[in-house]
Amino acid sequence: MSMLDKSMGRRSFLRASAGAVAAMAAYEAVGVSKAYAAAQSEADGYDKVASDAQVTSGAGQWVPIHCHQNCNQMCNNMGYVVDGVVVRQKTDDSREDSWDCPQQRSCLRGRSLRQQVYNGDRLKYPMKRKHWQPGGGENAHGELRGRDEWERISWDEALTYVTDELKRVYREYGQNAVICNGWRWAPASAMFPVIGGAVYNTETESFGCWAFQTEALGMYSWGDHPDLMMAPDKYDLPNADNIILYGCNPGWAQHTAMQSLEHAKEAGVNFVYVGPSYNITASALGARWIRVRPGTDTAFLLGVMYEMLRLDDERGNIIDWDFLAERCVGFTAETMPEDASTDENMRGYILGEYDGVPKTPEWASEICGTPVEDITWYAEMAGKDNKDMFLHSYAASRYLGAENLSQAFMTVSAMGGHFGKSGHGSAAIYTWDAGDSGYRMVSQSSNPIYGYIDALVAAPKATGPNRCIEGNSWWSSLEKGEYISTSEGPYDLGSGDDKTKLRNNTPTYHEARRMPVNPRLLFQTCSNFMQTRGDLPTAIRVMRQADTCISLEIKFSLTAQFADILLPVAAHWEGNDDESWGELCWPSAFGDGNGQKQRKDAILAWKPLIKPMYEAREEKRICREIIERMGYDPDEAYPKTNYDQWLGYFLGKRVLRDDLSAWEPMLTWTAADNAKYHADFPEQQGLMGFDEFMEKGSFVVRRSEGDRRNYVGYRDDKLGMDEDDNVTVIDPAWPRPSQSGKLEIYCQFKADNVNKTGLADEPIKPYANYFVPRRGYQETFANWDTKEKAKYPLQAYTPHYMRRAHSCYDNMPWTQEAFRNPVFMNAADAAERGIKAGDTVMCFNDFGKMLRHAQPLESMMPGTVAIPHGVHSVLDETNPDDIIDRGGSEQMLSDGTQSNYFNQVDGYNSLLIDIKKYDGEALEEDYERAPFLAAGVDAEDTPAYVADKSVVYAERR
Structure with missing residues (x-):
């Protein structure tokens, strides 16, 4: 039984028309690429499908959307699907909004998700960089990475290239030459312990030094x-x-x-x-x-x-x-x-x-x-x-x-x-x-039949230990060929030494050791490390020096731009459980695990809305085939299917009663449901039917002012459940x-x-003593006592921004138009440099240069600069020794300096820079820029139902 309604036809989303042909000619006349013109002209006809009449006439159905990317909020989105195409979105309206049972409303990013899925930057099919050949050395033509042309290849060709290169690099160099250039919890990361190991990145991600002990x-x-x-x-x-x-x-x-x-x-x-x-x-x-x-x-x-x-x-x-x-x-x-x-x-x-x-x-x-x-x-x-x-x-x-x-x-x-x-x-x-x-x-049953297995624990049998480069030195360590290790594993697990001293999982460290690394093959896993790990100038050199760079991506990110083999990954909207549609697949259950990070009193539903577009494949399916071709068992990496994990996750949810007496099933599940969904889960009586949950898009606990479940930190016990769903104390407030x-x-x-790591000359105190930080305020002075300013007198930090979550969502034209990519600075600092609002400015230091539009503010402290992070770089390499990023990535301004005592922190906000007015070529607005992959892709290769960055411009007419 398919999760998607097959009563509707399989008509193409958009059809060529005389108007589209005329529009293409108009775009080409002003010098726009063929591929962009084709995509844009199709988008101009989008209202033929996306009109309100499609919704009001009941031509389709509302389906809950998985808003899956890296903001960790997991809000409610609904997509209206007509003929296999999402033509509208809305957020939660399944209940009256109230303080005790609020609607689970989506943000502006989530409500614009169609513009990401139907986007000219989507990777459509496997591709190979034109001048790259396997074998390493001169065959790689690494100097062309980031600026070479692309050619389309088959999935068989692509996976043959990938597995042949993996086998060669393991054979010639060992696991220290295989680099997992992506999050260690991404689905693809679970592959490496099975096939031979890899070097990973470990860092505190969002948490900075707060994760320190x-x-x-x-x-x-x-x-x-x-x-x-x-x-x-x-x-x-x-x-x-x-x-x-x-x-x-x-x-x-x-x-x-x-x-x-x-x-x-x-x-x-x-x-x-x-x-x-x-x-x-x-x-x-x-x-x-x-x-x-x-x-x-x-x-x-x-x-x-x-x-x-x-x-x-x-x-x-x-x-x-x-x-x-x-x-x-x-x-x-x-x-x-x-x-x-x-x-x-x-x-x-x-x-x-x-x-x-x-x-x-x-x-x-x-x-x-x-x-x-x-x-x-x-x-x-x-x-x-x-x-x-x-x-x-x-x-x-x-x-x-x-x-x-x-x-x-x-x-x-x-x-x-x-x-x-x-x-x-x-x-x-x-x-x-x-x-x-x-x-x-709302918590998960401890019954293993419902268990969710993520990439952190999915591979129990490893052929070799996985090593981790710590924190801010990711790219600089790869370039130097060695890294400093203070912990055998990820920052939150530690080295394993002295664990008996604590009754918790506090990481322990060992004496700093120099560890070898030899980046011959870099495997990117939907993480876009070139835009999210700092030190972009060094990243460019590392990528160009490698033998092979493989990238699994949904869109053409900067990291994908520097790859040799591109493997298109299906978005989390996309899946297929109907053989009449073609190959069966189901999206990864929760991407990076965000499905477990929902509100404490609400669970959001989701299921596939559309079949996979183009030739995109689900990420785990790609990795399973790589494992098989390498001669190993993919079940070692992925012991549960995506479908089983998805269904088990929802059916395993238990709701704490308001009298704290018991946990009860959230969803009802019957024998008829098992037959309908080809499953074999235990029957249960819950608070809502499974189909009703999917129709409404969420389950929300109704609460009240006197609810015993309400919480005060460090006073109440945290309540969990035992194997029989009985209430149990899992974390008493005291002792700590x-x-x-x-x-x-x-x-x-x-x-x-x-x-005991020995990294710092002066030992840290057992209490919160003050020490001068690296790349801190004191370094903005050449002489602290006389307050003589140094070469780079401004402290820049990198706040999160309305229009994106890290580098996710950033290619959607609605949010691009609503929020430019500014650099915020103190008004007096701007006036001192002759800078006014809207001026193009160059932010620079000894590590790199980038351009943005200035926005002076009275509400910034003097000497401070805020650069919202996550933009897609546009690299001007007219002078290869002096690259300018016209996209404005803050990663151009950082280096591999590590923190005083804690290697695993990135220090994203520790940037010392200066700013000056830029009088060169005007910046192109990103919402007017052609898709990044348009160059080298012929218009006839663009499927009819692709829409470019302007996919829903027509709706505003």
Whole structure:
């Protein structure tokens, strides 16, 4: 039984017409490529299919869409499918919107997804770079990568090239020559442990230094997500006096947090925002702005601690001494942990007893730029008599040298006693956990029949150990042929040493070792590392020096542009369970695992909307065939089918009853359902039928103000289930997962674990001491004492942006037109350089150059620059030794510098640059640019139902 309605015909989506031919001639007349003209002229006729009449007449059906890409929010989208084509989208309207049972609304990116699926940048069929030949050496013509032409090949030819080259490289060089140039949790990554191993990248991704010893300090991690699921939920937010948003901007990230925060504002809660710019979220909530320069947050928080001590000495009622004594260790000499190896404590350090430097507001202000009076105000606000919720994103932690930020943040919260009480809080708000935190009300059954197996654990039998290059040095290590290892595995797993010392999974490190790497074959897995891993100039050299570069991609990304063999991957909308349509396939269950990262009280439905377009194939299917051709068993990498995982995921969902008595099935499943869906899952009685769930697109728990499931972090137990679906405590709030069972303001394990790597000349302290970070504010001066400015006086950081999630969604014309690619800078800094709004400017340093349009703002701190990240590079190589990125990627401005103590952090925001007005050739708007793959692709190769970047322009008429 097909999941898709076959009562409709299989008509082509678009047909050639006299109007289309005329339009093509018009485009060609102005010098537009044939392929772009063909795609554009077809798109101009899109309204012939996409008119409202198609929907109002009931010609198709609404189907839930998997909004699958890397924002981790998983909102509800619905696609209207007519004749196998999605002609409209909408979001959740299956229920009346209410605070207790809200609609699961999509953001502007999700509602524009058709423009990504039907896009001229889609990879349509396997392709080979024209001048590349197998065997390595001169045959590769690596100097042409990124600018060569392409030729179409068959799937058999493509997979033969891939497997022959893999066998050759393993035979001649070993596993250190095979590079998994993509996320280690992507489906394709599970292939390498089975076929011979590879070198992976390990880094803290979104989390920066916040992932640094989180559980050892006594905080909580959900998997590798640090300090998560411990903030208050939406029903407790209005109980606060103050909500402090530390480096947060959910208004741009488009998380559902904004609804919860606005509800708290309506209840009278005051908001405080900490960061280098007054962002849209702070403005919407009327927040008080506490200015802190990029990467100087630890200094700011130490100044706050000093003032809290001073104010408490003067008048009391600032510090919760009882909480520090009962629930924390190491703030004073009287509360030191048993394993302490020094007599130093946090209070003594703040007062300057060990280094002669009291951490006064004046000391902090010189570093962080925060006015002294604001530091004092913040310290008073943080006092124990106020109900404060300190909520952070990870932005302030994505700097080199931010290792102690999480401990300092925790310490300020602990000094005020803001843990475990209604109206108080101290934790992260991040994507699916933002604004409504706590344990999950909809969770997965522990019965293995429903188990979801992702790429992190899918390959139990490996032919060789997988190695990981740590953090910011990915490209520079590949170029040098060696990397520094402090951990045998991923950052969140550690080396395996001394694990018995902790009752949690805190990673442990070993003495730094030099490890060889020889990048002969790079295998890209839908991750676009050239635009997401920094140090783009070095990445270009690495890609061009390799023997072979293979890329699995949905669209023609920059990483795909530098490949030799392109393997087109089906989008998550695409699948086929009907043999009459052709080859059977089912999309990867959850891509990078985002299906497990939905809201705690809601589950979103999805299923394939359309059959795979062109010759695209599902990612795991491609990898299974590679494994078979290599002579191994693909079931070792992928023991469950995508279909079984998809169905089992939904059927395994259990809902926590409002009286906390039991978990009950979310969905009803009958013998008739098993027959209909060719499955063999146990029958069960749930709260909603499976078909109803798919029709509505979501299941949402109805809650209330007095619901016992509502949550306060560090007070309630996290509730899970046993094998019989009974309620059980899976994570009691206390004791904490540290050596002492308390919050460790002094953490001996942290210091011992980190210092044994030997990376830094000066050992890190067990408490949150200040040290000068690499690529930080101090380096903007040639002479710190005289404040003589250095060559690159501006600190640039790379915020997330409305129009994309990293580099995902960035090729959609609606969002391209609505949001250009600006560089935001302080208005005075711009005026000093003769720069006005809209001017084309060059951002540059010793590593690279890129162009963007300037947007001066009064709401930026002087000396700071914000470059929204994730754009597609357009490389001007007129001078190969002086490449200019006309697309404006911030990755041109970073290098492989690693953090002071924590190799696994990327430090995306640690960029030192300058900016000048650019008077060269005007920039082309990205929404006017032809598809990147148009060059070298003939118009007749463009299938009739492709639409280019302007796929839905006609709808606006």
